Amino acid sequence: VYERGTNVDQFVTRFLLKETANQIQSLLSSVESAVDAIDEQTSQIRHIHNKSGHNAMDSWYDNPVSGYSPNNRIMTKERRKSFQTASSDTKEECLEAQINRLAELIGRLENKHFLAKDNG
Numbered sequence: 001v002y003e004r005g006t007n008v009d010q011f012v013t014r015f016l017l018k019e020t021a022n023q024i025q026s027l028l029s030s031v032e033s034a035v036d037a038i039d040e041q042t043s044q045i046r047h048i049h050n051k052s053g054h055n056a057m058d059s060w061y062d063n064p065v066s067g068y069s070p071n072n073r074i075m076t077k078e079r080r081k082s083f084q085t086a087s088s089d090t091k092e093e094c095l096e097a098q099i100n101r102l103a104e105l106i107g108r109l110e111n112k113h114f115l116a117k118d119n120g
Helices: 007-052 055-061 069-117
Strands: none
Touching: 007 069
């Protein structure tokens, strides 16, 4: 189908394929970044767990002279969670936009393929 198309058809096909490849690469980069972040968090959690053992929380609650009260710790976690949620919402919107763009490009390629098939 590609070989029988006009120069313009071939150009459009190449352009759409390159744009699709770019979108896939962009998505792959985002997914790899997310995997790296998850691996880093998992590694830190395992390190803390292995270093402190199972009694770390018990000793923390037993020591009333701790530098942080449980309420401050919880508030800090909540703030951190809301910040992470906001940034992950933004990342999710970007990924969704990339996926939609990719779906649009694939749809255009499929339509072009079917039109060329019908004409050829």
